[in-house]
Amino acid sequence: MHRTEQVQVRTTAGEWVTVCSYEELEPACGVAALLPEGEQAAVFRTPGGQVHAVGNRDPFSGADVIADGITGSVDGVPTVASPMHKQTFDLRTGICLDDPEVALPVLPVRLL
Amino acid sequence: MAQTLVVVGHGMVAQRLLEALAERGAFTGAWRAVVLAEERRPAYDRVHLSARFTGTSPEQLTLAEDDFLERHGIELHLGDPVAALDTAHRTVTTAGGRTVAYDALVLATGSYPFVPPVPGADSPGCFTYRTLDDVDAITAYAGAARSGVVVGGGLLGLEAAGALRSLGLRTSVVEFAPRLMPLQLDEGGAAALRGAVEGMGIGVYTGVGANRVETDADGTARRLRLSDGRQVDADLVVFSAGVRPRDRLAREAGLLVGDRGGVAVDRWCRTTDPAVYAVGECAQTCDGQVYGLVAPGYRMAEVVADRLCGTGGSSFEGSDTDTKLKLLGADVASFGDPFAAGARTVEVQFSDSGSGVYKKLVLGADGRLLGGILVGDAAAYGLLKPHAGADRPLPAAPESFLLPAGAEAPPGADLLPDEAVVCSCHNVTKGAVRAAVAEHGLTDLAGVKRCTKAGTGCGGCAGALQSLLDAAGVEPRRGLCEHFELSRAELYQAVRAGRLTSFAAVLAAHGTGGEDGCTVCKPVVGSLLATLGPELGLTHILDPGQRGLQDSNDRYLANLQKDGTYSVVPRIPGGELTPEQLIVIGEVARDFGLYTKITGGQRIDLFGARAEQLPAVWRRLVDAGFESGHAYGKSLRTVKSCVGSRWCRFGQGDSVQLAIDLELRYRGLRTPHKVKGGVSGCLRECAEARGKDIGVIATANGWNLYVGGNGGTTPRHAELLAADLSTERLLRLTDRFLMYYARTGERLERTAAWLERLGTDHVRRVVVDDAEGLAAELEAQADRHAAGYRDEWEAVLADPAKLRHFAPFVNAPAESVAFLNSPAPTPALQEH
Ligand code: SRM
Ligand SMILES: Cc1cc2nc3c(=O)[nH]c(=O)nc-3n(C[C@H](O)[C@H](O)[C@H](O)COP(=O)(O)OP(=O)(O)OC[C@H]3O[C@@H](n4cnc5c(N)ncnc54)[C@H](O)[C@@H]3O)c2cc1C
Ligand code: SF4
Numbered sequence: 050m051h052r053t054e055q056v057q058v059r060t061t062a063g064e065w066v067t068v069c070s071y072e073e074l075e076p077a078c079g080v081a082a083l084l085p086e087g088e089q090a091a092v093f094r095t096p097g098g099q100v101h102a103v104g105n106r107d108p109f110s111g112a113d114v115i116a117d118g119i120t121g122s123v124d125g126v127p128t129v130a131s132p133m134h135k136q137t138f139d140l141r142t143g144i145c146l147d148d149p150e151v152a153l154p155v156l157p158v159r160l161l
Numbered sequence: 162m163a164q165t166l167v168v169v170g171h172g173m174v175a176q177r178l179l180e181a182l183a184e185r186g187a188f189t190g191a192w193r194a195v196v197l198a199e200e201r202r203p204a205y206d207r208v209h210l211s212a213r214f215t216g217t218s219p220e221q222l223t224l225a226e227d228d229f230l231e232r233h234g235i236e237l238h239l240g241d242p243v244a245a246l247d248t249a250h251r252t253v254t255t256a257g258g259r260t261v262a263y264d265a266l267v268l269a270t271g272s273y274p275f276v277p278p279v280p281g282a283d284s285p286g287c288f289t290y291r292t293l294d295d296v297d298a299i300t301a302y303a304g305a306a307r308s309g310v311v312v313g314g315g316l317l318g319l320e321a322a323g324a325l326r327s328l329g330l331r332t333s334v335v336e337f338a339p340r341l342m343p344l345q346l347d348e349g350g351a352a353a354l355r356g357a358v359e360g361m362g363i364g365v366y367t368g369v370g371a372n373r374v375e376t377d378a379d380g381t382a383r384r385l386r387l388s389d390g391r392q393v394d395a396d397l398v399v400f401s402a403g404v405r406p407r408d409r410l411a412r413e414a415g416l417l418v419g420d421r422g423g424v425a426v427d428r429w430c431r432t433t434d435p436a437v438y439a440v441g442e443c444a445q446t447c448d449g450q451v452y453g454l455v456a457p458g459y460r461m462a463e464v465v466a467d468r469l470c471g472t473g474g475s476s477f478e479g480s481d482t483d484t485k486l487k488l489l490g491a492d493v494a495s496f497g498d499p500f501a502a503g504a505r506t507v508e509v510q511f512s513d514s515g516s517g518v519y520k521k522l523v524l525g526a527d528g529r530l531l532g533g534i535l536v537g538d539a540a541a542y543g544l545l546k547p548h549a550g551a552d553r554p555l556p557a558a559p560e561s562f563l564l565p566a567g568a569e570a571p572p573g574a575d576l577l578p579d580e581a582v583v584c585s586c587h588n589v590t591k592g593a594v595r596a597a598v599a600e601h602g603l604t605d606l607a608g609v610k611r612c613t614k615a616g617t618g619c620g621g622c623a624g625a626l627q628s629l630l631d632a633a634g635v636e637p638r639r640g641l642c643e644h645f646e647l648s649r650a651e652l653y654q655a656v657r658a659g660r661l662t663s664f665a666a667v668l669a670a671h672g673t674g675g676e677d678g679c680t681v682c683k684p685v686v687g688s689l690l691a692t693l694g695p696e697l698g699l700t701h702i703l704d705p706g707q708r709g710l711q712d713s714n715d716r717y718l719a720n721l722q723k724d725g726t727y728s729v730v731p732r733i734p735g736g737e738l739t740p741e742q743l744i745v746i747g748e749v750a751r752d753f754g755l756y757t758k759i760t761g762g763q764r765i766d767l768f769g770a771r772a773e774q775l776p777a778v779w780r781r782l783v784d785a786g787f788e789s790g791h792a793y794g795k796s797l798r799t800v801k802s803c804v805g806s807r808w809c810r811f812g813q814g815d816s817v818q819l820a821i822d823l824e825l826r827y828r829g830l831r832t833p834h835k836v837k838g839g840v841s842g843c844l845r846e847c848a849e850a851r852g853k854d855i856g857v858i859a860t861a862n863g864w865n866l867y868v869g870g871n872g873g874t875t876p877r878h879a880e881l882l883a884a885d886l887s888t889e890r891l892l893r894l895t896d897r898f899l900m901y902y903a904r905t906g907e908r909l910e911r912t913a914a915w916l917e918r919l920g921t922d923h924v925r926r927v928v929v930d931d932a933e934g935l936a937a938e939l940e941a942q943a944d945r946h947a948a949g950y951r952d953e954w955e956a957v958l959a960d961p962a963k964l965r966h967f968a969p970f971v972n973a974p975a976e977s978v979a980f981l982n983s984p985a986p987t988p989a990l991q992e993h
């Protein structure tokens with residue numbers, strides 16, 4: 050199937066922003082997108098074709114690196130691991146699997 | 162109140178005694194121990210003393226665990242030998258004047274090397290070989306020596322000769338008897354051994370004695386004159402002509418001493434004074450023997466521990482004298498009574514003079530094994546030893562133990578009955594090993610050693626222990642993660658055999674289900690695809706499908722720093738750098754506002770570049786002739802060098818050139834963990850090569866190759882793999898070593914841990930002796946790697962698709978962005 054949709058992310062302010070085309074997302078890889086107000090999103094396409102967006106800032110180190118993390122599936126949960134110290138986050142909820150007190154903001158995604 | 166036990170000497174047997182006492186709870190109220198030691202270091206593994214020459218540190222040879230003495234309240238006084246024993250008052254007095262009263266005394270003073278009364282034997286340059294201090298003295302002196310002679314061609318003499326050889330000396334051995342290892346070998350065995358020893362470049366003189374040490378005008382040793390008039394060059398002489406028990410204290414105290422020395426003891430190791438015991442090499446046991454091996458000493462230690470604690474009625478009546486020579490490249494074992502003769506004994510022999518193998522088993526008429534000799538291939542030693550002298554016939558045809566490996570699988574340890582002793586050093590039976598394996602769920606040799614002590618003495622039983630593990634069907638859980646039940650090494654084979662070229666294909670063929678991998682398996686597969694790239698037709702780790710498998714360092718071909726920026730390390734092979742290159746690095750650092758630092762790996766790191774700056778930084782560096790230094794990869798890092806023969810007064814080889822050659826040959830090769838190298842121009846070792854995975858040291862005759870060194874969290878000195886190599890042979894052995902590591906290493910396993918797991922002997926057999934017939938294939942892989950190498954930075958600069966990933970945001974061009982959480986661009990950058 051050839052999908053040419055645009056990927057849109059909703060900012061915390063409630064605004065839908067186009068970040069790229071679906072095609073530009075390599076499976077099991079992330080990209081960083083710049084949102085208004087200087088917010089950054091990390092957008093991922095899972096090998097199964099799902100698209101997830103979370104905040105790009107690693108809450109542990111404070112560096113904007115989540116988009117460069119390795120994606121994975123842990124017990125069926127789609128995840129991304131911070132490149133800095135390898136904490137793993139649930140891409141659906143943003144919750145850190147190593148420390149459930151910590152979470153990435155989750156940004157709703159739609160394909161147009 | 163606790164009684165006081167005084168132990169004289171802190172050698173191998175004394176330490177075993179203390180451990181045996183601790184195991185029996187002796188130090189929880191009954192006894193308090195005071196140990197008075199002559200040496201400056203606490204007990205160490207004298208059996209493996211020669212490992213000191215090939216890089217093992219004194220700490221690694223130390224026997225007691227860190228807090229053992231402290232934990233049991235044992236008082237240890239080092240460097241203060243006991244000078245007198247007063248049995249009437251039950252006190253000992255040390256040379257330093259300390260007097261200690263005892264309730265029980267154990268003499269564990271070992272023996273001293275016998276130096277024959279040869280004129281000149283006390284000249285500078287003459288040594289004995291028993292202690293760590295001896296090794297240090299020999300090593301220091303060897304630095305300025307070219308030739309060495311060992312007087313004595315027995316077990317220890319040959320080990321000493323091997324050590325001198327590894328120090329780069331032209332080495333000979335002189336043996337008074339007509340053959341080498343006369344006590345252990347018959348003529349056939351000694352002839353095969355002689356071939357092997359001469360093959361190592363060690364001269365052998367048998368049937369002659371040492372007449373005098375001839376010296377220079379300044380009195381230092383230069384030559385050894387033999388009894389037949391010949392002379393041998395000898396800047397350094399090691400006397401290894403047997404040992405004598407250290408029984409002086411007992412003798413002077415009026416205790417009974419054997420005719421040929423040794424404190425006479427009964428079956429409970431008691432001397433003629435019931436409060437005084439003697440154990441180990443200083444004792445003459447009730448069978449009239451003085452044992453010069455560690456296993457009988459350990460058994461005596463157990464007997465004394467039982468006596469002191471009132472546990473069990475064990476006694477020492479005698480022991481076998483099975484031995485295995487620990488000489489690189491000469492496999493020799495002798496066990497039971499190989500000289501047994503009689504009308505009804507049967508000898509079974511196998512010999513192959515071409516490959517220097519000689520094996521003999523002696524059997525009684527009833528099929529029982531009496532003894533044997535193995536030269537050139539002693540693999541069956543561990544399996545045969547427990548049968549020697551046993552009350553049962555050998556469980557399989559004797560020739561099945563002797564035929565060369567490969568002809569037919571040799572009978573395994575499963576044929577042994579449970580009560581058979583598999584480790585004679587620690588008297589551990591097969592049953593005890595099996596029970597420990599089952600009870601603790603042991604999966605490897607290290608576990609067996611920890612739980613049973615088996616295998617921690619001479620190491621001769623390692624093969625038998627491994628085959629017990631194998632027979633127990635122990636399958637160590639080596640699965641990588643929840644996505645793969647295969648280990649990295651198994652995945653390597655699977656990827657190679659199936660010619661799999663993507664993570665998805667590997668997951669589909671060998672995964673446990675699930676749609677994506679994780680941070681454990683993805684970088685492993687990414688690394689395997691890169692290692693096997695030349696065979697699979699893959700060329701770059703950032704190609705589509707591969708990029709997502711890489712950790713962020715590999716993803717950016719740079720090292721992630723704590724603020725999210727990256728550091729850049731250009732390759733500086735061997736640490737050699739032209740003034741022009743130095744200037745370019747300086748200019749790049751200045752223009753991009755990067756912090757510079759000389760690294761611990763003899764090169765320069767530029768810190769603080771943002772991801773999107775990397776291509777521009779590389780462009781400048783690549784244009785000046787630099788390339789990626791792979792500081793980010795689990796791959797070859799640097800090969801450090803010293804200045805070597807180009808400049809140094811002592812240099813014996815061009816260490817800079819070899820370091821460059823090594824670095825350029827293996828650059829970019831992805832391995833289970835990072836690999837570092839070092840090349841030193843002589844044994845002063847200024848390049849710290851023995852702290853590296855691949856360490857090379859020049860000798861008068863070529864290069865010595867050391868492997869498995871490590872700094873980092875668990876430091877380890879590299880071990881000698883092969884000596885006196887030509888450059889061509891060195892590169893070939895390194896090809897094989899690295900490719901074998903790439904093939905069989907586990908995830909994040911440095912060569913140090915890998916070598917410990919596989920065993921240096923095994924790796925040497927594969928790499929040096931080509932025992933598995935892999936050499937040609939491994940070399941071809943290295944050739945393919947070197948031929949297919951392309952700088953990873955330059956390849957990115959040439960490919961717009963790859964360059965695109967260095968833009969900071971998928972939806973905004975780089976220049977329009979104010980970077981929120983990265984250092985501000987420097988003014989210099991904006992000018993560019
Ligand atoms: C830059 C440097 C320190 C310096 O300023 O000198 C350095 C920096 C780092 N070292 Fe190192 N090591 C550096 C020489 C060493 C050395 C010394 C040497 O190679 O002679 C050692 C000990 C020798 C050894 O490896 O056996 C060393 C042992 C380690 C270890 C522990 C490895 C081990 O086996 O225990 C790690 C952690 C690891 O790799 O898992 C490590 C990891 C690191 C990391 C990658 C940590 C990290 O994840 O950020 C650092 C990357 C910095 C960067 O961005 O470049 N570094 N590191 C040195 C770079 C050398 C080079 O030119 O490539
Ligand atoms: C190079 C080498 C290789 C060997 N290889 C093997 C092998 O493969 N297999 C094997 O079974 N055996 C081997 N041995 C022999 C083995 O090391 C000894 O059998 C073992 O060390 C004996 O232990 P011990 O405690 O009796 O004596 P030692 O380990 O020698 O300890 C005696 C200690 O007592 C100290 N001492 C002596 N007098 C006094 C005093 N008056 N006061 C205080 N302290 C004193 C000494 O300094 C020494 O530290 C080897 C020995 C050497 C040197
Ligand atoms: S390796 Fe150690 S010293 Fe070097 S940068 Fe990392 S933490 Fe610091």
Ligand code: FES
Pocket residue numbers: 583584585586587615616617618619620621622623
């Ligand atoms: S036989 Fe020596 S360690 Fe086991």
